[in-house]
Amino acid sequence: MTVSHYMTISQKKAPQTEKVSPAKGRRERQTLERREAILAAARDVFFKRGFHRATVDEVAEEAEVAKGTVYLYFESKETILSHLLLEGLDALGEQLTEAFNEKSSFSAEKRLRRLCAAYLDFYTNEPDYFRLMMAFDRGQFQEAVPKELYQSILEKSSLGLQWVVKSIQQGIEDGDLAKCNAKKTAGMLWAAVNGALVIVSHPLRREMLDQEVETLYNGVMELTIRGLKA
C-alpha cells in the first residue's frame, strides 16, 4: 500500500506496536498545517511569478521554513504544482456542477452553453489557476509526480468532462441531438473550446488570430454546438 507523501513524515520507520499517545492528534494536525502553509506560500509565489520563474527557495522563504523542509512535505516542485492544480480543478468542478444544474429542467443545449460559459468564467476569474493548468500541460510531469497524484489529476479533470457527456446523453434522449458516442463527442467539444483558450493564452497565437478571448471562445462554442445540432 502506498501512502501520500505527507503522511510518511512520522512513519519513516513503521512501528511494530501501534501506540496511541495523547500528542499524536496534535502532531498530525500540526503536520497538516505546516503542509498547508507551504502550499499557500507556493500558491502565492507561483501565482505571482509563474511556475517556471518561481523557485523553491522563494516558496520556502515565503513559508518561513528552510528549503529542506519543503522537500519533507513535497517530493518535487512539480508535485507542489500538482496539488495546486487539484485545488483549481476542484474550483472548476464546482462551477461546472453548478452550471449543469442537475435539478433544473434545462435543455441539453442550454446545459452545454452553461458549461462552456462556466469554463470561460473560470479562465477569466481564475487566470492564475488557469495559467498553472497550462504550465502543467507542458512539462514532463508524468515522470516528476507520483503515479497516484497524476491519476487523481486525471480523475478530477475527467469529472468536469462528465457533465458535458451527461448533457449530450440528455440531448440524445430528448431527441434534440442525433445519436452519437456521447463520450467521444464530449471530448470533441471540449477539445475545441479548450483549444480556443489554449491559443489566447499564448501571446504569439493571440496576436496571430487577432481577436478577443470572448469573441474567439464564443465563436468556437457556437460553431461546435451548431455542428452538434446539425
Next chain:
Amino acid sequence: MTVSHYMTISQKKAPQTEKVSPAKGRRERQTLERREAILAAARDVFFKRGFHRATVDEVAEEAEVAKGTVYLYFESKETILSHLLLEGLDALGEQLTEAFNEKSSFSAEKRLRRLCAAYLDFYTNEPDYFRLMMAFDRGQFQEAVPKELYQSILEKSSLGLQWVVKSIQQGIEDGDLAKCNAKKTAGMLWAAVNGALVIVSHPLRREMLDQEVETLYNGVMELTIRGLKA
C-alpha cells in the same frame, strides 16, 4: 537597421571602407555552412531528446564545435529552436498551399477539409517538428528570442492561416457559407482543430478523452465545418 545574428560575426566592428577581397565570398559561405551544421546538430538532438531534455553541450558535441561556438551563431537555446520552428512552418506552409490548390476549382468546403487533413498529416508525418511547435507554445520565448525572429514566426504561422481565410471568403462568395468575418471565423476553426492536436499531444489529456487522434481530430473538424454550413 538590425541584422540577423548570424550576419554579425564578420561585422563586429563595421569597416569604414567597403573593401572587396577574394576571400570574402568563401568566408561568408563557410559561416553559413557552420551555422547550418549547428542547426542540423540541434535538429538531431532536439528531435531525439526533446527540447527540454536536450542540452546545448550535446548540440555542440554533435556539431563538433565548442559550446561557445554555438553561441557565436545563436543567441540562446530558444533561438535555435525558433529557427527549427521556421523550418517546420515552411514545411507545413507548403503542405497547406498544396492542399488549398489554388488552380483547382475545389469548393470552399472541400478546401477546408483538405487544409485540415494536411494539418493532421503534418502532425502525423512530422511528429518531431510538431513536438517542437508545442514546446515553443509553452516557454517564455517572447523574452528569449529577438523580436524580429519572433515576428517572423508570427508571420509564417499566419501565412498558413491565410489559406483558411481564403477558403472561407470563397465560401461566402460562392454562397455556400453565410456571411461572416472570414478572418475571425478562420481563427475559430483553426483554434478548434488545433485544440484537438494539443490535447492528444499530452499523455494526460489523451488518456482523459480516451480516443484516437484521427477520431478526435476528424470529429472536431466535422463539428466545426457543419457548424459553419448551418
Next chain:
DNA sequence: GTCATATAATGACTAACAGTCATAAAATAC
C-alpha cells in the same frame, strides 16, 4: 615567407536552481 591585424573558436568559469543529506533542534517518552 613573415609579420600585423582581424576574425573565429575554445573551454574553463559563473550563476541559477532543483534536490540531498549530515547535523542540529525540538518534541516526546520514560
Next chain:
DNA sequence: GTATTTTATGACTGTTAGTCATTATATGAC
C-alpha cells in the same frame, strides 16, 4: 532529567544555460 524519536536546517551537489579571457586561424600588406 535523560534517551529516543521526529522534525527542521542550510551548506552542499549536480546540472545546465550562458560568458569571456585566451588561443588559434585566416587574411592582407610588404
